[in-house]
Amino acid sequence: MENLNLILPEIFISLSIMFLLILGVFKNDSSKITFNLSLFAILITAIITINETFSVSRETLFNESVVIDHMSSLMKIITLIGGFLVLVISSTYLKTFKIFNIEYPVLILSSILGMMVMISSNDLIIFYMGLELQSLALYVLATYNRDQIKSSEAGLKYFVLSALSSGLLLYGCSLIYGFSGSTNFDIISNQLNSKEYVLTFGIVFILVGLAFKISAVPFHMWAPDVYEGSPTTVTLFFTIVPKIAALTVFIRFLYVPFLNLIDQWQMIIVFLSIASMIFGAVAAIGQTNIKRLIAYSSISHIGYTLAGLATVSNEGIQSSIIYISIYVVMNLALFSSLLMLRRKDQYYEDIDDLSGLSKNHPLLSLCLLLILFSLAGIPPLAGFFAKFYVFKAVLEQSMYFLAIVGLLSTVIAAFYYLRIIKIMYFDEEKDKYDTEHSLWLKFSLTVSTILILVYFIFPSQLIEVVSRINII
Amino acid sequence: MNFPILSSLILLPTIGAIFLFFIKEKDGNNTTIKYVALFTTVVNFLISMYLWIAFDQSSSSFQFIEDRIWIEGFINYKVGVDGISILFIILTTFITPLCIISVNNSVKNRLRDFLIAILIMESFMIGVFCALDLVVFYLFFEAGLIPMFLIIGIWGGARRVYSAFKFFLYTLLGSVLMLVAIISIYWITGTTDVVQLYEIGIDVKYQNLLWLAFFSSFAVKTPMWPVHTWLPDAHVEAPTAGSVLLAAILLKMAGYGFIRFSLGLFPVASEVFTPLIYTLSVVAIIFTSLIALMQEDMKKLIAYSSVAHMGFVTLGIFTLQQQGIEGSIIQMISHGLVSAALFLTVGVVYDRMHSRLITTYGGLVSVIPKYSILFMLFALASLGLPGTSGFIGEFLILMGAFKDNFLVAVIASIGVILGAAYMLWLYKRVVFGKLINEDLKKILDLNRSEYFILSCLAAPILFFGFYPDPLINTIEVSVTDLINMHNTNIASK
Numbered sequence: 001m002e003n004l005n006l007i008l009p010e011i012f013i014s015l016s017i018m019f020l021l022i023l024g025v026f027k028n029d030s031s032k033i034t035f036n037l038s039l040f041a042i043l044i045t046a047i048i049t050i051n052e053t054f055s056v057s058r059e060t061l062f063n064e065s066v067v068i069d070h071m072s073s074l075m076k077i078i079t080l081i082g083g084f085l086v087l088v089i090s091s092t093y094l095k096t097f098k099i100f101n102i103e104y105p106v107l108i109l110s111s112i113l114g115m116m117v118m119i120s121s122n123d124l125i126i127f128y129m130g131l132e133l134q135s136l137a138l139y140v141l142a143t144y145n146r147d148q149i150k151s152s153e154a155g156l157k158y159f160v161l162s163a164l165s166s167g168l169l170l171y172g173c174s175l176i177y178g179f180s181g182s183t184n185f186d187i188i189s190n191q192l193n194s195k196e197y198v199l200t201f202g203i204v205f206i207l208v209g210l211a212f213k214i215s216a217v218p219f220h221m222w223a224p225d226v227y228e229g230s231p232t233t234v235t236l237f238f239t240i241v242p243k244i245a246a247l248t249v250f251i252r253f254l255y256v257p258f259l260n261l262i263d264q265w266q267m268i269i270v271f272l273s274i275a276s277m278i279f280g281a282v283a284a285i286g287q288t289n290i291k292r293l294i295a296y297s298s299i300s301h302i303g304y305t306l307a308g309l310a311t312v313s314n315e316g317i318q319s320s321i322i323y324i325s326i327y328v329v330m331n332l333a334l335f336s337s338l339l340m341l342r343r344k345d346q347y348y349e350d351i352d353d354l355s356g357l358s359k360n361h362p363l364l365s366l367c368l369l370l371i372l373f374s375l376a377g378i379p380p381l382a383g384f385f386a387k388f389y390v391f392k393a394v395l396e397q398s399m400y401f402l403a404i405v406g407l408l409s410t411v412i413a414a415f416y417y418l419r420i421i422k423i424m425y426f427d428e429e430k431d432k433y434d435t436e437h438s439l440w441l442k443f444s445l446t447v448s449t450i451l452i453l454v455y456f457i458f459p460s461q462l463i464e465v466v467s468r469i470n471i472i
Numbered sequence: 473m474n475f476p477i478l479s480s481l482i483l484l485p486t487i488g489a490i491f492l493f494f495i496k497e498k499d500g501n502n503t504t505i506k507y508v509a510l511f512t513t514v515v516n517f518l519i520s521m522y523l524w525i526a527f528d529q530s531s532s533s534f535q536f537i538e539d540r541i542w543i544e545g546f547i548n549y550k551v552g553v554d555g556i557s558i559l560f561i562i563l564t565t566f567i568t569p570l571c572i573i574s575v576n577n578s579v580k581n582r583l584r585d586f587l588i589a590i591l592i593m594e595s596f597m598i599g600v601f602c603a604l605d606l607v608v609f610y611l612f613f614e615a616g617l618i619p620m621f622l623i624i625g626i627w628g629g630a631r632r633v634y635s636a637f638k639f640f641l642y643t644l645l646g647s648v649l650m651l652v653a654i655i656s657i658y659w660i661t662g663t664t665d666v667v668q669l670y671e672i673g674i675d676v677k678y679q680n681l682l683w684l685a686f687f688s689s690f691a692v693k694t695p696m697w698p699v700h701t702w703l704p705d706a707h708v709e710a711p712t713a714g715s716v717l718l719a720a721i722l723l724k725m726a727g728y729g730f731i732r733f734s735l736g737l738f739p740v741a742s743e744v745f746t747p748l749i750y751t752l753s754v755v756a757i758i759f760t761s762l763i764a765l766m767q768e769d770m771k772k773l774i775a776y777s778s779v780a781h782m783g784f785v786t787l788g789i790f791t792l793q794q795q796g797i798e799g800s801i802i803q804m805i806s807h808g809l810v811s812a813a814l815f816l817t818v819g820v821v822y823d824r825m826h827s828r829l830i831t832t833y834g835g836l837v838s839v840i841p842k843y844s845i846l847f848m849l850f851a852l853a854s855l856g857l858p859g860t861s862g863f864i865g866e867f868l869i870l871m872g873a874f875k876d877n878f879l880v881a882v883i884a885s886i887g888v889i890l891g892a893a894y895m896l897w898l899y900k901r902v903v904f905g906k907l908i909n910e911d912l913k914k915i916l917d918l919n920r921s922e923y924f925i926l927s928c929l930a931a932p933i934l935f936f937g938f939y940p941d942p943l944i945n946t947i948e949v950s951v952t953d954l955i956n957m958h959n960t961n962i963a964s965k
Binding site for chain 1: 544
């Protein structure tokens with residue numbers, strides 16, 4: 001008998017989804033209660049995850065097709081916390097657009113379930129199942145504001161391009177299966193050797209598919225449009241939660257089945273990383289819409305995370321995970337402040353709308369100032385440490401070119417972050433925004449900003465948790 | 473010594489800033505805010521004076537060391553002072569209160585935010601001079617960009633946005649290479665602790681590249697020709713207090729960095745690159761002095777004179793002679809006082825006339841005599857007249873340079889003459905001559921606070937000009953030790 005306790009979080013969250021759907025069918029006007037119950041469900045799932053799996057160093061289930069280890073439990077917890085916070089700060093926004101329906105929390109829960117399956121997968125089929133579950137939910141979420149053309153366009157674009165990338169991914173999987181005779185990662189790892197050149201195609205296809213999911217250059221084209229068109233809370237969800245799952249899968253693919261083929265993929269990752277860092281930084285300069293700008297900035301942040309993966313060392317993997325955790329906090333803070341730019345029932349998302357914000361809203365703009373400097377990687381804020389660990393790992397492997405290009409692109413990136421700060425602090429003020437916000441929004445902004453600010457006092461804690469992750 | 477005196481020096485201004493954050497700004501009446509800021513910085517100054525008294529001048533090792541685990545197994549939070557750094561700390565704690573008094577006249581809006589920025593800046597600057605770990609140093613070194621960017625950008629003049637961006641991006645670009653070098657040092661030697669690195673030494677084959685990476689950061693910050701162009705812009709647009717901090721202290725971070733890190737960590741590379749530094753310094757001295765001669769804008773002129781003076785400093789450091797390095801340190805301290813004073817004197821007339829152009833003025837001596845006398849003192853100190861602190865520094869630097877390289881010393885001496893030329897010409901055009909501009913007739917002489925600030929700066933300039941022993945005694949043992957260490961390193965490799 002398998003130890004089902006280990007997948008209790010997944011079981012619980014699937015049961016909650018079904019229950020919420022049934023509740024939605026039988027109860028009229030159930031949007032509010034579904035919303036609260038789903039928050040509750042995520043919270044409980046997180047608690048179960050911590051309780052059941054946090055201390056497990058490595059266990060496998062179902063013929064080794066599902067793996068529970070330190071990485072999977074940590075990433076699941078980050079996913080759940082991220083999902084919870086996204087959901088909790090969305091309510092005002094959804095109500096404003098009159099799309100506060102039961103589908104929203106249910107879709108978020110299902111995509112979280114998909115991500116949890118992905119994170120734990122140790123088998124191509126399980127992995128693909130999780131990927132599709134989360135993607136399907138995300139397509140619908142992107143079009144969620146269905147009365148707006150932009151939102152529908154975003155969803156359609158995302159669907160078409162994502163389906164293409166899933167196709168490539170699947171083709172890659174089938175090639176790998178053809179060469180190794182198994183879909184299990186561990187078995188593949190033993191069967192593969194670098195002599196078979198066609199195998200490289202399989203790896204490349206899989207990497208392309210995954211690079212698309214995390215929007216690394218040159219597979220990033222969908223990101224700016226989708227981020228801009230989707231409802232802001234969904235954009236927030238896109239920028240943080242799926243990236244965590246996709247990064248985990250990236251790590252697992254590279255370091256479990258393909259570990260023996262480092263020569264084949266290391267250059268690809270280095271290229272993806274450099275291209276994302278530079279392109280993300282350069283392309284963001286000309287943007288006028290904050291959401292598009294965030295899309296490009298998230299592309300360049302993904303570049304830094306990939307730089308950690310390119311090192312082929314445990315330190316590198318750990319630094320990438322630290323980077324993504326800090327990035328999640330920073331993005332959450334950034335979007336929380338973006339959601340505060342509201343006047344009556346109108347949300348503002350152009351950079352010019354921030355003009356002179358510091359005069360009318362000194363606290364909000366101070367928070368944004370810290371967030372933006374942190375995103376730019378200026379010490380002593382958390383964003384600096386994220387980059388610092390990555391480059392520490394990169395330089396350990398003497399990859400000087402990657403480190404220098406990465407750091408120079410932070411200078412370019414600093415330019416557009418500074419531009420926002422300039423608009424907030426140096427330009428003439430506009431009308432006041434509403435100061436009434438939901439408690440949760442204020443909470444998430446305050447907590448994440450304080451975390452960014454005081455991270456430098458306690459940097460060891462995060463490292464301690466992450467340092468248990470040893471993949472190689 | 474159990475009391476963490478250096479950490480309290482670093483933290484106190486930040487605590488003051490947090491305190492200020494919770495005081496509500498009222499229109500018109502901001503005395504509470506100002507007194508809180510002033511009180512914090514004065515207490516900090518007194519602590520640093522205590523530090524100087526308690527400092528053991530006969531020992532070259534680091535004192536008041538605090539060593540705490542910060543990131544497990546990687547970085548320790550380590551601070552300490554030796555004879556070289558203690559002077560810079562005192563300079564910082566001395567200049568900041570004067571800046572805060574000076575904002576009375578120059579900063580009109582958002583005074584509270586301005587003072588918060590200045591206090592945070594002070595914390596970071598003291599941190600730079602105390603840090604005994606490369607990563608901690610880098611952290612403070614870079615963090616200073618944030619408040620300075622805001623000071624220039626929010627309270628600056630017409631082209632403030634351009635200048636703030638240029639300042640930020642130039643310095644950041646220079647610094648990122650230093651970060652690569654710092655992490656590389658960690659992987660090469662296994663530590664970023666400066667004291668340990670002095671003992672272990674860094675393998676010669678890595679030194680040149682690492683030296684260049686550090687150089688790229690310090691050269692921008694110093695600033696050395698040809699990457700000095702951010703400085704005139706930043707100075708001109710920054711509010712007076714910002715220019716003062718920039719000229720008096722920020723520029724010294726790089727000079728300090730050259731002594732502490734470039735010389736200390738990479739002795740062989742320092743020898744290799746001495747010709748480069750000599751060339752750039754000499755070009756800076758001559759070239760920027762000539763540019764300064766042609767300036768119409770007073771602040772710009774002083775900014776270019778800063779570049780020239782920093783040229784002397786880098787020249788002195790890389791003579792690798794006792795006199796040269798001591799001269800450089802004294803020149804930095806003196807330049808800190810003199811350039812602060814000059815910017816404040818320009819600020820005084822700017823606040824009244826709202827013009828920095830030299831042509832606006834002329835004949836000031838007949839309307840504001842007190843001002844003219846103090847201005848003369850500072851102009852003479854800037855050109856290095858014997859009896860002012862400027863002389864001691866320049867003299868020692870040139871003495872060191874003559875020992876090492878005759879030609880360089882001769883060319884640098886020409887720079888001294890040029891320095892006299894532009895300063896005296898500036899003084900002549902502003903203070904002497906006929907009073908043509910009608911508006912100037914109504915100009916008021918120094919008020920009490922301005923008089924106080926400028927006298928506070930004039931006193932040490934004259935005192936150390938006649939009696940530099942306190943400064944030299946403090947740095948002597950440390951510099952001797954640095955040079956001995958350098959020579960043994962060179963001899964052994």
